[in-house]
Amino acid sequence: xxxxxxxxxxxxxxxxxxxxxxxxxxxxxxxxxxxxxxxxxxxxxxxxxxxxxxxxxxxxxxxxxxxxxxxxxxxxxxxxxxxxxxxxxxxxxxxxxxxxxxxxxxxxxxxxxxxxxxxxxxxxxxxxxxxxxxxxxxxxxxxxxxxxxxxxxxxxxxxxxxxxxxxxxxxxxxxxxxxxxxxxxxxxxxxxxxxxxxxxxxxxxxxxxxxxxxxxxxxxxxxxxxxxxxxxxxxxxxxxxxxxxxxxxxxxxx
Numbered sequence: 001x002x003x004x005x006x007x008x009x010x011x012x013x014x015x016x017x018x019x020x021x022x023x024x025x026x027x028x029x030x031x032x033x034x035x036x037x038x039x040x041x042x043x044x045x046x047x048x049x050x051x052x053x054x055x056x057x058x059x060x061x062x063x064x065x066x067x068x069x070x071x072x073x074x075x076x077x078x079x080x081x082x083x084x085x086x087x088x089x090x091x092x093x094x095x096x097x098x099x100x101x102x103x104x105x106x107x108x109x110x111x112x113x114x115x116x117x118x119x120x121x122x123x124x125x126x127x128x129x130x131x132x133x134x135x136x137x138x139x140x141x142x143x144x145x146x147x148x149x150x151x152x153x154x155x156x157x158x159x160x161x162x163x164x165x166x167x168x169x170x171x172x173x174x175x176x177x178x179x180x181x182x183x184x185x186x187x188x189x190x191x192x193x194x195x196x197x198x199x200x201x202x203x204x205x206x207x208x209x210x211x212x213x214x215x216x217x218x219x220x221x222x223x224x225x226x227x228x229x230x231x232x233x234x235x236x237x238x239x240x241x242x243x244x245x246x247x248x249x250x251x252x253x254x
Contacts, residue, residue: 024244026177046096052186058086120149143168
């Protein structure tokens, strides 16, 4: 049997297993590297700046597969939805000492825009690096996933100029393993936490939504980041024990 990934490529079941094995190996290598560093410097894991973007839809995210209207007869009902609903794309970097951000991607005219390589580098140059200078840059490592805008040659060169060898990224001095959302605190904690709160007062404008995002992130308890940091090392142990396999469930406790 063959599984179609898209219109142009087909992979056999054996090839899919081989691809997953490759991902697991990359995760094992990263975990071993991190654990070896922690063995030498016990607070090494507290020096990681994890970074990521998230989309915040103005009307909240709705899974269209869960939208169903049941009736014994054809109800003749249709639901209108926007083809391109309004949204904010927000970036943050999280570490044991706090959160850098949020940063909202906007055009020169102030309109919300998607992320591309040029906009990402502009954020790094004009926002992240100045914010980073407020901390001890010699002690912090910067992590990013393998989104296209993150790993462009110009972006990697810019980050290396700033961080030297303290860059964890595809094409960086230390490779970040693909498909590792279970190792990124923004994915397994921050974005879910923020999204659970920012829609509580039903924001009526994107500016209102953006204000809510800033407020929720600013109001987070310092103890939260300590717990997130402790949980991250537990995840390293789990993934090492499972030989790189993805975690089947969340093991985060507040």
